[in-house]
Each structure stands twice: as C-alpha cells, then as structure tokens.
Amino acid sequence: xxxxxxxxxKRRLQRRAGITFCVGGALAGLSTSVWxxxxxxxxxxxxxxxxxxxxxxxxxxxxxxxxxxxADGNANSNTTPTTTLAPIVVVGTTPLLGIGTPLTLVPANVxxxxxxxxxxxxxxxxxxxxxxxxxxxxxxxxxxxxYQMNLFYRGFTASPLLGTPQGLSVFVDGVRVNEPFxxxxxxxxxxQQAIDTMQLIPGSNPTFGFNTLGxxxxxxxKNGKDNPVGEAEIQGGSWGRKAAQIEQGGTIGQNLDYYFxxxxxxxxxxxxxxxxRIRQAFGKLRYTDADTTLSLSAGGADNDLHxxxxxPRSFLGNPRQPxxxxxxxxxSAGYLTLSGDHYFNDTVELSGxxxxxxxxxxxxxxxxxxxxxxxxPDGTVDTLQATNVQSTVTTDSYGAxxxxxxLGKLGGMQNQFIAGMAVDAAxxxxxxxxxxxTFTDSRATVGIGNFAQQTNANTHNTNYGIYLTDTxxxxxxxxxxxxxxxxxxxxxxxxxxxTQPQLDGHHTFSRFNPAVGIxxxxxxxxxxxxxxxxxxxxxxxxELACADPNAPCxxxxxxxxxxxxxxxxxxxxxxxxRGRIGGNTTWSAAAYSTTLDNDIEFISSNGAGSxxxxxxxxxxxxxxxxxxxxxxxxxxxxxxxxxxxVNATYQSTWVESSPSNSxxxxxxxxxxxxxxxxxxxxxxxxKLRLDYAATAKWRIGTNLTWRGSxxxxxxxxxxxxxxxxxxxxxxxxxTSYQVTKQLQVFASVSNLLDKRYASFGALGENFFTGPGxxxxxxAPVNEQFVGPGAPRGFWVGMRYAxx
Numbered sequence: 018x019x020x021x022x023x024x025x026x027k028r029r030l031q032r033r034a035g036i037t038f039c040v041g042g043a044l045a046g047l048s049t050s051v052w053x054x055x056x057x058x059x060x061x062x063x064x065x066x067x068x069x070x071x072x073x074x075x076x077x078x079x080x081x082x083x084x085x086x087x088a089d090g091n092a093n094s095n096t097t098p099t100t101t102l103a104p105i106v107v108v109g110t111t112p113l114l115g116i117g118t119p120l121t122l123v124p125a126n127v128x129x130x131x132x133x134x135x136x137x138x139x140x141x142x143x144x145x146x147x148x149x150x151x152x153x154x155x156x157x158x159x160x161x162x163x164y165q166m167n168l169f170y171r172g173f174t175a176s177p178l179l180g181t182p183q184g185l186s187v188f189v190d191g192v193r194v195n196e197p198f199x200x201x202x203x204x205x206x207x208x209q210q211a212i213d214t215m216q217l218i219p220g221s222n223p224t225f226g227f228n229t230l231g232x233x234x235x236x237x238x239k240n241g242k243d244n245p246v247g248e249a250e251i252q253g254g255s256w257g258r259k260a261a262q263i264e265q266g267g268t269i270g271q272n273l274d275y276y277f278x279x280x281x282x283x284x285x286x287x288x289x290x291x292x293x294r295i296r297q298a299f300g301k302l303r304y305t306d307a308d309t310t311l312s313l314s315a316g317g318a319d320n321d322l323h324x325x326x327x328x329p330r331s332f333l334g335n336p337r338q339p340x341x342x343x344x345x346x347x348x349s350a351g352y353l354t355l356s357g358d359h360y361f362n363d364t365v366e367l368s369g370x371x372x373x374x375x376x377x378x379x380x381x382x383x384x385x386x387x388x389x390x391x392x393x394p395d396g397t398v399d400t401l402q403a404t405n406v407q408s409t410v411t412t413d414s415y416g417a418x419x420x421x422x423x424l425g426k427l428g429g430m431q432n433q434f435i436a437g438m439a440v441d442a443a444x445x446x447x448x449x450x451x452x453x454x455t456f457t458d459s460r461a462t463v464g465i466g467n468f469a470q471q472t473n474a475n476t477h478n479t480n481y482g483i484y485l486t487d488t489x490x491x492x493x494x495x496x497x498x499x500x501x502x503x504x505x506x507x508x509x510x511x512x513x514x515x516t517q518p519q520l521d522g523h524h525t526f527s528r529f530n531p532a533v534g535i536x537x538x539x540x541x542x543x544x545x546x547x548x549x550x551x552x553x554x555x556x557x558x559x560e561l562a563c564a565d566p567n568a569p570c571x572x573x574x575x576x577x578x579x580x581x582x583x584x585x586x587x588x589x590x591x592x593x594x595r596g597r598i599g600g601n602t603t604w605s606a607a608a609y610s611t612t613l614d615n616d617i618e619f620i621s622s623n624g625a626g627s628x629x630x631x632x633x634x635x636x637x638x639x640x641x642x643x644x645x646x647x648x649x650x651x652x653x654x655x656x657x658x659x660x661x662x663v664n665a666t667y668q669s670t671w672v673e674s675s676p677s678n679s680x681x682x683x684x685x686x687x688x689x690x691x692x693x694x695x696x697x698x699x700x701x702x703x704k705l706r707l708d709y710a711a712t713a714k715w716r717i718g719t720n721l722t723w724r725g726s727x728x729x730x731x732x733x734x735x736x737x738x739x740x741x742x743x744x745x746x747x748x749x750x751x752t753s754y755q756v757t758k759q760l761q762v763f764a765s766v767s768n769l770l771d772k773r774y775a776s777f778g779a780l781g782e783n784f785f786t787g788p789g790x791x792x793x794x795x796a797p798v799n800e801q802f803v804g805p806g807a808p809r810g811f812w813v814g815m816r817y818a819x820x
Contacts, residue, residue, distance in 0.1 A: 107119060107120070109235055110123060110224060111420060111486065112192075112224070112235065113191045113369065115420055116422045122498065124536055127217070135212060139814070141163055141258075143212075144156050145166070147168065149704065149747075151217060153219075153661040153663065153702070154168065154702075155724055155776075157697050158777050159777045162323065163807070164177075164295070164320070165346065166204065167777070169698055170185055170231060171640055172642075172663045175195075176201060176202065178201065179199045179201055180559060180619050181199075182585075182617050182618065182619070185230070185232050185233065186226065186229045186232075188233065188235045189236045190356060190370070191356060191370050192374070192416075196412060197412055197414050197445060199557050199558070203378075205348055206348060208297050208298075209280075210264055211238045211264075211299040211316070212236055212237075217232060219232045220232060220609065221551055221552030222532065223500055224437070224486055224502055227480055227504060228552075228554045230585065230613065231640065238301060239266065240274055240303050241303065244264075245266050245274075246265075246819065247819045248818045250816040254812030256284060256810065259282070259283050259284075260280065261281055262280030262281070263279055264277065264278035265277050272306055273304055275300070278300075288325040288339065288805075290323055290325050290343070290344070296319045297318045298317055300314065309359045311356075312355070312356045313354070315353045322345070325337075325338075325340070325344070326339060326344055327777060327779055327802040328802060329783040330739075331790075336773070341383040341385065341456070342383055345382075346380050348377070350374065351374070352372065353374075354372040356369065356371075364424040365421075365424075366421070366422040368420045369418055369420065372414075372416060373413070373414070374414045375411075375413050376411070378410045380408045380410075382405070383406075383462040384403060385782075385784045386399070386401045386794075389402060404453060404462075405454045406451050406452075407468060408447065411446045412445040412446075414442065415443075416439065416442060417440060418437060418440075435487070437485075438484075440481050442479045443478045444475070445475070445477075445478075446513075447472060447474045447559075449470070449472040452468040456792045458789060460785060470514065472520075473513040474511065474517075476510050476558040478509075478558065479507045480505070481506075485501055485502075486499070487499050498534040498536070500550070501532065504555075506527070507524070508525075508561060509522070509524075510524075526555040528553050530551040532551065535548070542596050542597040542598070543594065543596040545594040546593055547592045548589075548590075549589065550589050553584055561582060582615075582634055583634050585613055585616055587611055587613050590611075591610075592607070593609075601651065602647065603647065605645075606643070606646075609641060610640075611641065612639045612668070613637065613640075614636075618632070635667070638666065638667050639668050640663055643660075644661050645660045653709055654707070655709075656706070656708075658703075658705045659704045661701065666692055666693060666694055666695060667692070667694075668691050671688075674686055675731045675732070677781050677799040678737045679737050679739070680737060680738075687734045687736070688734060689734050694735055696732060696778075701725040701744075702725065706719070706720050716754075717752045719749070719750050719751075720747075723746045725744040728741055729778030729779050729801055737801075742777070745774035748768070749767045750765065750766045750769055763813070764811070764813045766809065766811050767809065769809060770809075771809040773806075775803035775806060778802065778804070779802045780799070780800075780801055784797045
C-alpha cells in the first residue's frame with residue numbers, strides 16, 4: 018500500500034474513531050437480547066460504515082488515535098485534545114444497510130438480537146427464540162414439526178405453509194428470502210449459527226418492498242474480521258436429538274477475511290411421526306479497505322422434515338399420535354450473494370448486491386377423502402378412503418439492488434438522503450400428482466395403483482422497486498423522515514400439461530407507498546416518535562391460480578382457474594417512546610394500528626380441516642395494539658420483560674364455508690362480521706427473561722412466556738361451541754459453565770413444568786371414530802383439531818473455541 022493510501026486510510030479511520038457502530042440497532046455490552054433502546058441524539062452528519070468492519074476499524078482507530086495523541090502531546094503541548102464521542106446506535110432502515118441511520122432518528126420500535134443472545138439460550142430453532150424473547154412475537158404449530166412453525170408479529174404471519182397469507186418480509190444480507198412462489202418463509206433454511214444480528218422493524222415500511230405489511234426481519238451474517246475464532250460444538254438429549262456444528266473465521270493479510278460454518282442435526286421428534294434431519298452450511302469471503310467492502314457469500318441446506326399434523330381433541334389422550342401419515346417436506350436450497358459498498362468521500366456512499374437462489378421443496382402428504390360415502394355422477398357410492406399427494410416446487414430466483422447515500426446539509430440542517438432501486442425475478446415450476454389410497458389401523462396410507470399427474474405449471478415473477486428516504490434534523494431535538502417506494506410486479510402463469518389452458522394468465526400490480534415520521538429527543542435519555550406508512554402485497558402465483566369459488570383447488574395446490582385478485586394495501590399509524598433511567602435501566606412503549614384493504618384469506622370449501630378451497634379478497638381487516646418493554650441490571654442480575662396486546666379483527670362482512678362450525682347454517686356457511694377476531698392471534702403475551710451471573714464462569718437464565726387464548730381456524734365468526742384454544746404459561750431454563758478459556762459446557766430445559774398445551778387450532782371432521790381411532794368414513798364427527806405443544810425436554814452439550 019502506498020504512503021498516500023496509508024495516510025488516506027488513517028484519516029478516514031480517525032474520522033470514525035470513538036464511534037461504536039452496532040449493526041441493527043442494539044447497544045453493545047448488555048447480556049440480553051431484547052430491550053428498549055435509547056441513545057443521545059446525533060444528526061446523520063458523519064460517515065459511518067455500517068459493515069461489521071467499521072466497528073472493528075473504529076475501535077482500532079480509536080486506540081491508534083489515543084496513542085498518537087499521547088505521543089504528539091509529549092512533543093507539542095499545544096495539540097488540541099482528542100474528544101471521544103458518545104456511542105451511536107445505527108439502524109438499517111432499508112434492505113441494503115449502507116451507512117444506516119442513528120436510532121434516535123428512526124421513528125419505529127426497532128428490536129435487535131445478537132449472535133451471543135441466540136447462542137446463550139441454545140434453542141433448537143430460530144422461530145422458537147424469537148417467540149420466547151421478542152415482544153408481540155408468537156408461534157403456532159400447524160404442521161407438527163418445530164422447524165415449520167407459523168410465526169406471528171403484531172398479528173402478521175411469516176409461515177412455511179403454502180397458502181398462508183403472508184404479511185412479513187425476511188431479508189438475509191439484503192436479499193429477500195420469502196420464496197417467490199408463495200411468499201413462504203422456510204425457517205429451516207436460515208443458517209442460525211451464521212447470524213451476527215437480527216433486527217425486527219415494525220410497520221409497513223415501504224423501503225423494504227413487497228409483503229412488508231406488518232414488519233420486516235433483517236438478518237446480517239457474520240464475517241471473519243469480527244469473528245476471528247474457531248468453534249466446535251456438540252449436543253444431545255431428549256427425543257434422540259443429536260447435533261454438531263463448527264465455525265471458523267479469520268483474516269488473510271490486511272484486507273481479506275473469511276468465515277465458514279456448517280451444522281448437522283438429527284431429531285426423532287417428540288411425537289410418533291415428526292422426526293427431522295437438518296444439514297446447513299454457509300461461508301463468506303470479504304475484501305475491505307478504508308473505502309471499499311466487497312463480500313461474496315454462499316450457502317445451502319438439505320433438510321428432511323416430517324409432521325404429525327393437527328389432531329382431534331378426542332385424540333389428546335395420546336397427543337404423540339398423528340392424525341394421518343406420511344406428511345413429509347424435503348427442502349433443499351443453494352444461494353450465492355455478491356455485495357459491496359464504497360465511500361467516494363466522507364458524504365457519499367454507494368452500496369449494492371446481486372444474488373442467485375435455487376430452492377426445491379418435495380412434499381408428500383396423506384389426505385382423507387372428504388367425499389367418502391357420497392354419490393358419484395355415475396350413481397355409484399364413493400368408497401375411496403384416502404389420497405396420497407406428491408408435489409414439487411422448484412424455484413430459481415435472482416436479482417440485484419443498488420443504493421446511494423448522501424450526507425450533508427439542507428437549508429443549513431443536517432440531512433441524510435438515500436435513493437435505491439431493486440429488481441427481483443423468479444422462475445418456478447409446480448407439479449402435483451395424486452394416488453388413491455386406503456388407511457391402515459394406525460392411520461398410515463397405503464397406495465392403490467400409480468400416481469396420476471394433476472398439475473404441471475410454470476410461473477415467472479418480476480418485481481421492480483424504486484425507493485427514496487430522507488432524514489432531516491430540523492433542530493438538535495427534532496427530526497423529520499420522509500420515505501416512499503414505487504413497486505411494480507408482474508406475474509405470468511402457464512400450463513405445461515396442455516390439459517389446463519384455463520390456468521394461463523398474466524397479472525401486473527403497481528403502487529407508490531409513502532411514509533412519514535417525526536422524532537423528538539428532548540434529552541439524551543428520551544426519544545419520542547410518531548409515524549405513518551403504507552405497504553403492499555401483490556397476490557402470489559399460488560393465490561392467483563386458485564381464486565375461483567366454482568373451481569376449488571387443493572393445497573399445496575391443484576391449480577384450476579385464474580381470476581384476478583386485488584393487491585393487499587396496508588396503512589399503519591404508530592406512536593412510541595424509548596428511554597433510559599440511570600445507567601442500567603431502559604424502557605420502550607409503542608401503540609400502533611394497521612389496517613389492510615383487500616386482505617386475502619384461504620376460503621375452505623369443506624371447513625378449516627380441509628385443504629380444498631380458494632383464495633378470496635375479504636375486504637378490510639385491522640390489527641392494533643400496544644407494546645411495553647424494559648430491562649434493568651442490578652449486580653449479577655439482569656431482568657428483561659415485555660407486555661404485548663394486539664386486537665386483530667375483521668372490518669368487513671363476508672361469508673365462508675365452515676360446516677364443522679356449530680353455528681353454520683344448513684349450507685355449511687358462516688357469516689363473518691366487523692369486530693370478529695382473526696383466528697390464531699392471541700390478544701396478550703407476557704414475557705420475562707431472568708439472567709443471573711452466579712460466578713464469573715457460571716451463568717443461569719430463565720424464560721417465562723404467557724400466551725393468551727386464540728380462536729380456531731374455521732371459527733372466524735367466533736361462534737363455535739368449542740370456544741377458544743386456552744392460553745398457557747411456559748418456563749424454559751438454560752445454563753452454561755466456562756470450564757476453561759476454551760471449553761464451555763451448557764444445558765437447557767424446555768417446558769420445565771411439562772405443561773400440556775396447544776398453540777394452534779382448526780375446525781374439521783374427524784373420520785377416525787372407529788375402534789382404536791380407525792377409519793369410519795360413514796360416521797365422521799365435527800371436532801376442534803389442535804396442534805399440541807412439545808412436552809418437557811432436556812439437552813446438554815459442550816463447546817470448544819480456539820483462536
């Protein structure tokens with residue numbers, strides 16, 4: 018490196034010295050993951066690389082500057098003393114983090130999780146961690162597998178289940194990972210060990226693009242410069258779970274760093290048919306200098322997940338038994354991301370990325386023939402008990418984003434302006450075949466004859482977005498944020514079989530979504546804000562191809578018809594505040610209301626227990642509520658708590674088929690009215706996390722989670738005689754002991770009190786009313802089906818680290 022380049026690099030690092038950048042927006046040094054965040058107000062007037070390298074570079078520069086200052090002071094007593102700035106918490110308010118925005122200027126109740134927080138609790142899945150720790154986050158088990166949970170945040174869903182209306186967007190290193198075919202989120206594909214930070218941004222922030230109706234989850238992965246260590250871990254315990262993982266990070270010379278992790282887990286499952294096999298790998302290679310960061314990351318997963326499905330309440334004498342089986346999902350993925358940022362000078366930064374993802378899901382499911390005993394068109398009686406369905410979704414997605422950040426002054430006031438553009442495209446192929454089957458006494462299906470193809474469809478999706486956001490520091494206490502994004506979506510569906518030409522269709526959707534927010538920082542220990550924002554979700558290919566009530570299809574999907582659906586529009590209002598009391602206590606409070614116009618629901622043709630149905634715009638829905646959170650530290654104790662309330666209701670009148678609902682009319686229909694509560698969303702959740710550092714080497718932690726009652730799917734009118742699924746309290750514990758500097762042993766217990774509970778419910782017909790719960794298609798019974806929670810489980814492990 019030339020002397021000129023060295024001097025330039027030193028000047029840039031010195032400008033950043035004394036500023037601690039924490040990607041995602043959490044203050045460093047606290048031992049728990051979710052808390053109210055507050056920092057002194059600082060205008061966005063100085064460059065600050067939001068890459069992980071900036072943090073370490075700033076720290077190094079601070080040390081160098083201090084040493085240099087001392088030396089210079091000895092030589093020249095007139096040298097101006099160095100001033101160390103207060104820490105600045107930086108939040109990414111766009112998918113491409115770029116420079117980021119100081120939290121004091123962000124009009125949102127942002128929540129952040131760090132890698133150490135995830136590792137400390139040792140939870141099996143990412144969704145389980147989020148549900149146990151973050152305010153307003155809950156999960157429900159509709160599939161009977163821990164890696165396939167539905168996750169709710171403020172009443173909006175991120176689910177791996179095709180056909181579930183999605184309302185949350187998820188990003189990994191700026192790349193959207195909602196699968197294009199159905200906007201689903203496959204939690205089992207996310208590399209948990211590779212996560213450096215996660216930030217959960219509430220509301221309909223338009224800069225995050227499509228599907229950000231209720232919020233966005235932005236994940237940043239580790240790099241070798243900030244994680245220059247190696248680590249190997251093994252663990253095992255209840256239900257035959259065995260897991261191992263390894264990670265290694267480091268630097269190569271002055272400008273290169275690398276990171277790699279891989280893991281494998283086998284789990285027999287707590288139920289009879291919900292075993293899992295997980296294989297994941299992730300790697301990253303980076304180049305960094307004073308002005309530029311270039312990163313190439315790649316990863317993949319190959320997972321095999323079995324589900325026990327929901328079971329009727331009459332089966333709860335043995336909650337481990339499945340309703341029918343098999344129910345298997347084989348997920349595989351591979352992805353490659355190239356990203357980078359470059360500082361042209363102290364006020365201009367350009368960032369961007371390009372990516373390619375390949376995803377494949379192979380599903381095998383067993384289904385009851387709901388038409389058993391009916392008269393066929395030829396006059397014969399339908400005596401077919403079951404069908405086996407095999408479906409495959411293969412998707413190749415690719416895209417790129419580019420973002421420019423300008424720091425400066427506008428009318429003499431500090432200003433940060435961001436402009437960006439993004440294009441995302443995907444090609445998907447969906448095939449589905451069906452086979453007649455019969456049930457054994459254990460409710461396994463046995464195929465009769467060969468599989469016959471029902472659907473062979475290709476889809477192509479292209480999404481374009483152009484966004485702007487500007488943050489203006491009106492005064493040292495007041496700031497104004499204006500944002501907007503124009504989205505344009507194109508979806509093409511084509512029949513490849515030659516037998517379903519009615520499937521062919523082409524759809525376009527477009528809209529400009531605005532946002533405005535204001536922040537007030539009267540003191541360094543208090544921030545108040547108010548915001549309004551809008552978002553958009555265009556109907557997915559799976560919804561567009563299954564939207565005709567006269568031609569219901571099955572999920573994952575037997576595409577038949579292709580009428581238009583309207584895009585879902587969200588409008589969110591939020592007010593809130595966050596602050597600090599003394600040096601050890603933080604708090605936050607927020608109140609919000611999000612209204613959806615043209616919300617989309619899956620309308621079952623035979624009740625919630627059936628996969629036959631169609632998608633329909635059901636008018637207006639609303640989710641509104643409050644969030645309270647706080648954290649305090651007292652000696653070796655750290656206490657974090659939160660209370661969340663969400664009132665999720667329908668605001669329009671509509672009719673659906675739900676013959677298993679006790680209030681259904683003679684045609685099996687129910688009428689949903691404004692004010693009726695949306696199923697699966699608990700009104701209240703209370704969470705408490707206790708951390709105790711018993712000694713310098715021994716730590717103990719406990720989570721207490723209370724989740725309120727919910728209505729079952731199929732009870733959208735809230736009138737079924739079965740009522741709600743009861744709420745429950747769960748207690749989990751974790752502990753670790755540092756045997757040596759390199760060796761740590763740890764243990765965890767879930768559901769300490771061995772509570773029997775259910776997190777999901779649906780109304781349907783139970784066809785297994787014969788002796789020993791065998792098939793009895795002539796006498797099905799309407800019941801409430803539930804998704805039982807796992808009993809108490811215990812795991813132990815050890816972790817060895819090296820430099």
